[in-house]
Amino acid sequence: MSARRRWTVLAVCCLSMFLVGLDTTIVNVGLPAIGRDLDVGTRSLEWTVDAYTLVLAGLLISSGALADRFGRRRVFRCGLVVFGAASLVCAVAPSVGALIAARAVQGIGASMLSPVALAIVVNAMPDPRERAQAIGVWASVFGLSMAAGPVAGGALIAGFGWRSLFWINAPVVVAALVLSAVFVPESRAQRARRLDIPGQVLLAVVIGVLVGVLIEGPRIGWTSLAALAAYAAAAVAAVGFVRVESRRREPLMDLRLFRRPVFSSAVLGAVAVFAALNVTLLLNTLYLQQARGWTPLAAGAATLPMAVGATVCAPLSGHLVARVGPGLPLVQAGGFITVGGLCLVGLDQHTSVLLLLLAYLLIGIGFGFANAPITNTAVSGLPPARAGVAGAITSTARQFGSALGIAIAGGLVAGAGPTGLARASRPGWILVAMCGLSLFLVAHASRPKTVLPS
Numbered sequence: 001m002s003a004r005r006r007w008t009v010l011a012v013c014c015l016s017m018f019l020v021g022l023d024t025t026i027v028n029v030g031l032p033a034i035g036r037d038l039d040v041g042t043r044s045l046e047w048t049v050d051a052y053t054l055v056l057a058g059l060l061i062s063s064g065a066l067a068d069r070f071g072r073r074r075v076f077r078c079g080l081v082v083f084g085a086a087s088l089v090c091a092v093a094p095s096v097g098a099l100i101a102a103r104a105v106q107g108i109g110a111s112m113l114s115p116v117a118l119a120i121v122v123n124a125m126p127d128p129r130e131r132a133q134a135i136g137v138w139a140s141v142f143g144l145s146m147a148a149g150p151v152a153g154g155a156l157i158a159g160f161g162w163r164s165l166f167w168i169n170a171p172v173v174v175a176a177l178v179l180s181a182v183f184v185p186e187s188r189a190q191r192a193r194r195l196d197i198p199g200q201v202l203l204a205v206v207i208g209v210l211v212g213v214l215i216e217g218p219r220i221g222w223t224s225l226a227a228l229a230a231y232a233a234a235a236v237a238a239v240g241f242v243r244v245e246s247r248r249r250e251p252l253m254d255l256r257l258f259r260r261p262v263f264s265s266a267v268l269g270a271v272a273v274f275a276a277l278n279v280t281l282l283l284n285t286l287y288l289q290q291a292r293g294w295t296p297l298a299a300g301a302a303t304l305p306m307a308v309g310a311t312v313c314a315p316l317s318g319h320l321v322a323r324v325g326p327g328l329p330l331v332q333a334g335g336f337i338t339v340g341g342l343c344l345v346g347l348d349q350h351t352s353v354l355l356l357l358l359a360y361l362l363i364g365i366g367f368g369f370a371n372a373p374i375t376n377t378a379v380s381g382l383p384p385a386r387a388g389v390a391g392a393i394t395s396t397a398r399q400f401g402s403a404l405g406i407a408i409a410g411g412l413v414a415g416a417g418p419t420g421l422a423r424a425s426r427p428g429w430i431l432v433a434m435c436g437l438s439l440f441l442v443a444h445a446s447r448p449k450t451v452l453p454s
Contacts, residue, residue: 005183009124010134012179013117014141016080019172020110021145022152023087024053024402027103028281029153029300030162032289037162040096042286046215046410049282050403051100054211055107056114057399058204061252061392064115065195072120073186077177079112084173091166115392123187140314142371148307150281154300199252202241207400209234214407218414257390262445266378269330269442270394271401273370276337276435278405280306280363283425284356286413291349291421305357309364318372326373330443333373336366337436344429347422366436377446 027034031045038044067075086105093099118138125134156164213230220226245251257263281303288299317329340362343355378394409428416424 006124007134008179008183009185010121010137012176012184013121014138015172015176015179016076016113016117017138018141018145019083019169019176020056020114021142022149023106023110023169024056024399025146025149025278025281026153026156026165027052027149028278028285029150029296030157030165031282031285033157033162033296034096034099038096038099042410042414043215043219044096044100046406047100048096048103049406050211050215051103052107052110053399053403053406054208055104056110057396057403058200058207059108059111060115060396060399062195062200063111064119064392065252067112067116067119069195071186072116072123073180073184075112076116076120076184077180079109079116080173080177080180081109082106083109083113084170084177085109087166087169087173091163115395120184120187124185137315140311140318144307144311144314146277146310146367148311150285150300150303151307152300154295154297157300158295158297194250196245196248196250196252198244199241199248202237202244203252205237206234206241207403209237211400211403211407214404214411218411253393257393263378263390265442265445266374267394267397269370269374269377269439270397271404272435272438273333273337273367273374274398274401275405275408276341276363276432277367278402279409279428279432279435280340280360282406282409283413283428284360287347287421287425291418302353302356303360303364305361306364306367309361309366310368313365313368314371317369321372321376326376326446327443329369329373330377330439330446333366333368333370334436334439334443336362336369337439338366338433339436340366341429341432341434341436345426345433347426347429349419349422351422363432366439370439373446374442377442 027049031048034048035041035045063075063079083106086102086109089102090099090106093102121134121138152168153165156168160167209230213227213234217227242255245253245255258267284303285299288294288302289296294302317333320329340359343359343362344351375394378390408431409425412428413421413424
């Protein structure tokens, strides 16, 4: 392919990636409006967000295996169709149950877009330097989409109502379908991995039950019979997953990677970063709209510093990783997120707007610095075949972190009235700061190990 067509392929794939990231966060700012229109409380609203991220997290690796077997462009286009159709159902959903179900189907479509599009880009760009540049652009687009979701969502709700959050996906999906048919070549893996159905089912149970009990815990009671049964189910599924995966020749998740402290710390770092981001976004939405009476547009605009920080710092982070390694940008990410969270641990009804904007800017800068070094740390030192699996696992960790953040933040403020919401959210900001501190451990693990002369 010519250089122009290779970069056109990247642009088409980035368009789909922007869609996936945007839908992870754009709904946050519309939650109060959805709750009023459909007459539901905080826990149902949490499921509106987490139904998408849970399914996306659970199916990412399997969708990559399907694409390797049946063709990446074919699965990519199928994902676009499923995502677009589910978006239309979300836009006309008559009840919160229908909305949650459609959001789950959206997650199925999204799982066919994220890893498959990246595989298409890697296959289209055989030159390592050009591929590195392309992945840097890819990471920047993903960071921008996650941070820009609340801003775009606020503008859409102000002009057209909350259902426009889903209508807007339709023209983007149509454009991506047309462009992918014209420019994106078909490709398959030379040797497709086998599907691991038992591993897939057990992974979905572990993730779904863990996040589900966090969402429903305040309602059912943390020590109730239902909660204890959920803990037991998650533990049994986790043990079963480890046993199944350790015995398969081609497992869904290569557990041997977790023997490397560098990889394990990167996965935990991915969970921490995306948990911090989603705690921030949900608490911002509920606090500004319910406690301070801001409009969705104003609440979304308040996160604009976060979007700017993430957009500016993501490519800078990739440049630093290439020049000095992942350690420095990880330290910077940890520092900015920690300070941003600490800014709001004393949040009350009358906290200065300037302090809010400063905190969001710092967290956005930290988020921008974090993505590239975490991915680099996860795949460093691995052969290409295992690097792809490592990348898929870290993508799963990001989405799991998103679902975890929503569940924790929602649980903290569930049942809190407008006057008590600020105080109820304070532990959430402590959690954001702790997530930032965890990145210092990831930075330490990413340092090259040297052997002292005897």
